[in-house]
Amino acid sequence: MNSKPLLSIIMPMYNRESLVIETLNSIKNQSFKNWECLIIDDHSEDRSYGLVEKWIERDNRFLIFSRPDSRKKGANSCRNFGIEISSGRFIHFFDSDDLADPDCFKIALDAIQSNSYDYCRFGREIFYKTPNFSLDTSGTIINQLSRNTYEDMITYKIVFNTCNVIWLKSSLGEERFNEDIVFGDEWEFYGRLLLKSLHGINIEKTLFYGRKHKNSTTFEYLNQNRERLKSKVIASLSLIDTIPIKLYTKNIAEYFNSLAFQLNSPLVLKANFKKSNFSFFRKKAYLLIMYTNPLSRPLLVIKGKILKKLKS
Numbered sequence: 001m002n003s004k005p006l007l008s009i010i011m012p013m014y015n016r017e018s019l020v021i022e023t024l025n026s027i028k029n030q031s032f033k034n035w036e037c038l039i040i041d042d043h044s045e046d047r048s049y050g051l052v053e054k055w056i057e058r059d060n061r062f063l064i065f066s067r068p069d070s071r072k073k074g075a076n077s078c079r080n081f082g083i084e085i086s087s088g089r090f091i092h093f094f095d096s097d098d099l100a101d102p103d104c105f106k107i108a109l110d111a112i113q114s115n116s117y118d119y120c121r122f123g124r125e126i127f128y129k130t131p132n133f134s135l136d137t138s139g140t141i142i143n144q145l146s147r148n149t150y151e152d153m154i155t156y157k158i159v160f161n162t163c164n165v166i167w168l169k170s171s172l173g174e175e176r177f178n179e180d181i182v183f184g185d186e187w188e189f190y191g192r193l194l195l196k197s198l199h200g201i202n203i204e205k206t207l208f209y210g211r212k213h214k215n216s217t218t219f220e221y222l223n224q225n226r227e228r229l230k231s232k233v234i235a236s237l238s239l240i241d242t243i244p245i246k247l248y249t250k251n252i253a254e255y256f257n258s259l260a261f262q263l264n265s266p267l268v269l270k271a272n273f274k275k276s277n278f279s280f281f282r283k284k285a286y287l288l289i290m291y292t293n294p295l296s297r298p299l300l301v302i303k304g305k306i307l308k309k310l311k312s
Helices: 020-028 048-058 075-085 104-112 149-154 185-194 217-222 226-242 250-263 266-275 280-292 294-311
Strands: 007-013 035-041 062-066 090-093 119-127 142-145 165-168 200-211
Touching (some): 020 035, 048 062, 090 104, 104 165, 149 185, 226 266, 250 266, 266 280
Parallel strands (some): 007 035, 119 200
Antiparallel strands (some): 090 165
């Protein structure tokens, strides 16, 4: 490269031979050009590595690496390795099967640099086969996010996905993805970051498109995959432990209470009790329901969703 890139795109890859070239083209076609794309292969067992290695000969902004054998297998290990070797001022985590609006980087980087923000969040839509880039015809609405955005993010009032945020690299500090978490990882990681009172900006326009298919982690989680459910429990316990008591609001306590029943996790319920202001009798009642009356759990989950809608 002739100059140091402004943006480092970090892309973990595993067995994506049928999709990754479309994703790389989505990056190559960006109107903003000053970037590097670091593709970290998680030891794919198909032709992904060879296809990408050949394709990127056309453009030296793309670089491919194999995850070092000394690093734990998994997308988060690849992302953390990517952070370490990146040279851009800003970081964008990009999955190897997703697509971006052609102006995604330009709009987001213009916004994040307008007032020295720590991060920029933008709209994301999901697609199953072909994204509709003309879906969002609205103007670009930009608004600041308060330093209390952590609560809205943790409770999913504002959704932060792995790929719909660009971060100022220096704002990450020493924080990294938890490599033991395989679902809920960005929620846990970004929660830790936002608890540092980072200064953010939000773009109310769809700039990113997340592909959904039967092999996606979200699909597996919704279908009660045990590994994904266990991972969400680990992410929840980590986040509960990280949030200081003074920042543990009523909304956060109510959210984790509902989540504990969705996950059927006494561990999450008890951890939440230690941080919340729930009364002694309310705690005992919830524990009794958790342990002795599983038929009541769906009702509590539904109740939580109804209350959330009424408040919004």
